[in-house]
Amino acid sequence: MKSKILVLNWKMNPASEKEAETLFSFIKKHAKRPLVIAPPFVYLYKFSARRDSKLKIAAQDVFYADKGAFTGEVSAGMLKDAGVWGCIVGHSERRVILKESDILIKKKLQAVTKDGIAPILCVGEREKESVYKAWAYVRGQLEKDLPEKLPGNMLIAYEPVWSIGGDKETDANHSEKIIGLIKKYIKKEFGKKIGVLYGGSINCGNIAQFLKFDTIDGFLVGSASLRKEEISCIINKINN
Ligand code: PGA
Numbered sequence: 001m002k003s004k005i006l007v008l009n010w011k012m013n014p015a016s017e018k019e020a021e022t023l024f025s026f027i028k029k030h031a032k033r034p035l036v037i038a039p040p041f042v043y044l045y046k047f048s049a050r051r052d053s054k055l056k057i058a059a060q061d062v063f064y065a066d067k068g069a070f071t072g073e074v075s076a077g078m079l080k081d082a083g084v085w086g087c088i089v090g091h092s093e094r095r096v097i098l099k100e101s102d103i104l105i106k107k108k109l110q111a112v113t114k115d116g117i118a119p120i121l122c123v124g125e126r127e128k129e130s131v132y133k134a135w136a137y138v139r140g141q142l143e144k145d146l147p148e149k150l151p152g153n154m155l156i157a158y159e160p161v162w163s164i165g166g167d168k169e170t171d172a173n174h175s176e177k178i179i180g181l182i183k184k185y186i187k188k189e190f191g192k193k194i195g196v197l198y199g200g201s202i203n204c205g206n207i208a209q210f211l212k213f214d215t216i217d218g219f220l221v222g223s224a225s226l227r228k229e230e231i232s233c234i235i236n237k238i239n240n
Contacts, residue, residue, distance in 0.1 A: 005218030008225035048083035058086035086118035102144035163200025166223025204233035
């Protein structure tokens with residue numbers, strides 16, 4: 001099996017620094033090859049100081065300007081200064097709940113790229129539909145979101161919105177097809193090969209269905225990344 005990239009998206013969890021510390025220490029102890037933790041902003045400095053060859057840190061969002069009067073926002077330069085390796089951009093929760101537009105997402109991608117941070121762009125259709133229709137939606141997102149040049153460290157996470165939530169239906173065959181189409185599109189439009197992850201209700205019980213596809217370069221894990229037994233099981237399955 002090809003080696004897989006694992007990105008743990010904690011979202012707005014855990015609720016306290018103490019719990020975050022316990023979870024971080026557990027993951028650091030069990031990490032077998034490079035994996036990425038994306039904690040809330042307030043924990044970035046603390047955890048990036050403890051990054052090592054097996055553990056990288058990513059942010060869950062960024063703002064496009066370098067500095068200035070943007071209350072509540074954080075720049076890519078600040079992330080870099082905090083020792084952050086990557087940044088999730090355009091997660092569906094931000095697209096849907098915070099109404100982030102493709103124009104904004106493109107600017108954010110340009111900002112992180114400029115500062116050398118690895119962008120992890122999230123795309124995915126909202127409702128369950130055929131591969132044909134889902135690809136038309138995802139392709140539209142790629143056309144609108146991607147800047148003219150893609151950095152070598154860029155990742156895309158295909159996350160069908162109907163699978164996000166930790167306990168939702170997943171479809172490995174459908175996802176593998178869309179991921180293949182994303183890769184073909186990037187090769188054709190940008191002349192590049194980039195890593196494409198799958199995200200949406202991945203857990204210890206269903207990961208094997210996805211692991212059989214070499215097309216899938218890794219996983220963006222939300223809910224299961226907060227549960228110790230799930231994390232160690234996922235790490236073991238990926239490394240076997
Ligand atoms: P989930 O979230 O694993 O809880 O479905 C994945 C994500 O939103 O990145």
